[in-house]
Ligand SMILES: Nc1nc2c(ncn2[C@@H]2O[C@H](COP(=O)(O)OP(=O)(O)OP(=O)(O)O)[C@@H](O)[C@H]2O)c(=O)[nH]1
């Protein structure tokens with residue numbers, strides 16, 4: 001089985017026109033470089049067999065693009081850093097400028113799944129930059145801050161934006177972050193559960209600070225995407241809602 005190498009993950013700020021191409025664009029697969037086997041996911045193939053940029057890195061079988069979206073300050077960058085490095089960025093809040101990405105390869109049922117995770121700027125002034133990336137996203141993690149009601153109130157506007165710019169079959173998950181700050185909670189879990197149920201979204205509360213449900217959110221996305229492109233007809237379908245309900249700590253999930 002031929003395996004690809006993933007480019008070294010990138011921590012610094014990337015301009016909107018980063019050298020690394022979007023995970024599933026362009027949509028063509030170069031002859032002789034694609035890994036046989038998995039079928040293309042509905043909204044485009046997994047990242048085709050691009051050669052390693054910058055050398056080094058981990059091998060992977062399939063790659064998907066995941067985007068983090070939500071208001072400024074909800075913890076998108078911290079969530080990504082927690083997942084990638086297992087650390088928490090405490091202290092001064094440095095708002096993301098434009099868009100940035102990091103890669104992480106996760107093992108899903110024996111297959112190496114590379115998640116190319118795009119960390120977007122929540123600030124309104126960067127919205128047009130973000131729009132350009134939606135259409136290539138295989139999955140979106142939509143965050144609000146449980147201590148900031150305004151960020152929760154923005155979720156419907158974000159969903160409209162997603163509907164307008166993302167692929168119809170994009171995998172979407174709602175995350176209420178900063179659940180460690182219990183004293184400052186401004187959004188009840190039940191309220192978010194209702195919203196998630198109304199829109200048929202899988203939902204969990206997370207904490208980039210403590211790590212609660214962070215790996216689970218990304219792993220669940222990786223499992224869903226991987227199954228979409230490799231599932232044998234005889235294999236039981238992976239159920240994202242059920243999975244996070246079962247595996248989540250203090251988590252919940254909603255069905256329409
Ligand atoms: N208590 C707590 N604080 C958090 C958590 N996640 C992020 N923060 C804090 O919230 C602030 C904003 O976090 P960021 O990750 O930079 O927010 P962002 O969503 O990336 O913001 P933009 O880049 O402007 O879109 C920082 O001061 C973090 O330390 C969390 O889970 N718990």
Ligand SMILES: [Mg+2]
Nearest residue numbers: 076077095096
């Ligand atoms: Mg940020």
